[in-house]
Amino acid sequence: MIPNRKGKIMMERAEELSQFWAYDLSYAQGSDMRLLDNVQFIYELSLAELELKALGADFEVTNGLREFKIKNRSKALDDKIIKQSSYFKTVGQTFTDYFQIIQKNRTRSVNQYLTHWIYPYKGKFHPQMIRALLNIIGLKADDKVFEPFSGSGTTALEAQLLGINFIGIDISPLCVMQGKVKTKAIYVIDEIIKLKNSLIAKLKPSLFNQEKDFYKTLEGVENEDVRDFYALARLLAVSDAARRGRAFEQSFIKNLHLMIDSVKDYKEIADKLELQLGNIDLKQGDSRKIDLPDNSIDGIITSPPYSIALDYVENDAHSLEDMGYRLSEIREDFVGVRGKGKERVELYNSDIKKSYCEMYRILKPDKYAVIVIGNATYQGHEVKTVELTIDYMTELGFKLEKNILKIIFGLYNVMKKENILIFKKAK
Ligand SMILES: C[S@@+](CC[C@H](N)C(=O)[O-])C[C@H]1O[C@@H](n2cnc3c(N)ncnc32)[C@H](O)[C@@H]1O
Numbered sequence: 001m002i003p004n005r006k007g008k009i010m011m012e013r014a015e016e017l018s019q020f021w022a023y024d025l026s027y028a029q030g031s032d033m034r035l036l037d038n039v040q041f042i043y044e045l046s047l048a049e050l051e052l053k054a055l056g057a058d059f060e061v062t063n064g065l066r067e068f069k070i071k072n073r074s075k076a077l078d079d080k081i082i083k084q085s086s087y088f089k090t091v092g093q094t095f096t097d098y099f100q101i102i103q104k105n106r107t108r109s110v111n112q113y114l115t116h117w118i119y120p121y122k123g124k125f126h127p128q129m130i131r132a133l134l135n136i137i138g139l140k141a142d143d144k145v146f147e148p149f150s151g152s153g154t155t156a157l158e159a160q161l162l163g164i165n166f167i168g169i170d171i172s173p174l175c176v177m178q179g180k181v182k183t184k185a186i187y188v189i190d191e192i193i194k195l196k197n198s199l200i201a202k203l204k205p206s207l208f209n210q211e212k213d214f215y216k217t218l219e220g221v222e223n224e225d226v227r228d229f230y231a232l233a234r235l236l237a238v239s240d241a242a243r244r245g246r247a248f249e250q251s252f253i254k255n256l257h258l259m260i261d262s263v264k265d266y267k268e269i270a271d272k273l274e275l276q277l278g279n280i281d282l283k284q285g286d287s288r289k290i291d292l293p294d295n296s297i298d299g300i301i302t303s304p305p306y307s308i309a310l311d312y313v314e315n316d317a318h319s320l321e322d323m324g325y326r327l328s329e330i331r332e333d334f335v336g337v338r339g340k341g342k343e344r345v346e347l348y349n350s351d352i353k354k355s356y357c358e359m360y361r362i363l364k365p366d367k368y369a370v371i372v373i374g375n376a377t378y379q380g381h382e383v384k385t386v387e388l389t390i391d392y393m394t395e396l397g398f399k400l401e402k403n404i405l406k407i408i409f410g411l412y413n414v415m416k417k418e419n420i421l422i423f424k425k426a427k
Contacts, residue, residue: 031067148287153179169285305336309376
């Protein structure tokens, strides 16, 4: 359809603006490297510096903190920074891989590139920060990173992009599905596209069906990753209808096409940049008893529930019910939502301690565990989750190497404070 004149002008303007805004293609003049335009907070500059150090650079920050001069520049170092770094747009006259990756974005949010946007999960990590942390704790291609509270799968996708093998669990089957679709659809995209028309025709009559014929119809699809992809497209529509009152069928079709385009984007950029993707092993599991051997993991990056303030079961209730789960049964295993009143805080404290203890057990000595966490406010009281985490992790035998205060201003300029805690397990 050709948009009318006014619509066309608006679209052209929007396109111009978005290019002008995030994807200005100029190089740093007189410096070696330039930060990406979306770097705006102090903690990001601090992570950018730690990352550069971890990649082996000796540097000086110049030009109003946005450009860097490298003192030990070499071809090998340039290549490493181009391939791995997270906060830089250019090295010399070359665009970094990350700058090229983030342009594959079907949303208006600068950090929801590739498949990150799929499903509106509350409390997503900032993916750029995760990429930086993977570098800062020295993980390399083929190492194993573990995520005990995998959530929407941010760490999974970022590890995959850097060629780092990912092992993750989450207690929520919806979270496991999100992480798998974001990282595994790339391997089955041809089949997803091939089945699209016939599957839509078969699924349409059951889109509104409460008896879950939709999932029964999907059982006919042999490949689990293809099934998950279509199931998540439905759950996106379920969530859109519940939270925003959107028309179900329209939303399903629209999201399905956007999802397919995002996976195609991912494949295209992975091929162009010749990325060696990391393996993904993501399962439903309980972080209080992790099914992994002692001293078997090269690094941990995670963000656990921040005490009892956010009810992850209630938050995704529509989708979990649509998948056939009974909320009262599954909430029994969720950290932070068990029990009532004072007992709830006590249960949180003992559950989170069990998870930290397991993290210590499975991590190799001399390796790092990063925990991103903030104090929660519950019924007007501040719950000091950050202190609890530092105290208990130290008691277990971790040493706190860095405590980076992450202060950001989110929607409506509301201030959000979190801490990035980098611990090292003793030798
Ligand atoms: C703060 S969120 C993680 C968000 C994630 N960092 C992201 O980028 O999407 C905490 C997660 O912990 C999960 N969770 C709660 N109890 C758990 C348990 N016992 N074992 C594993 N995961 C659990 C919740 O389902 C939720 O997804």
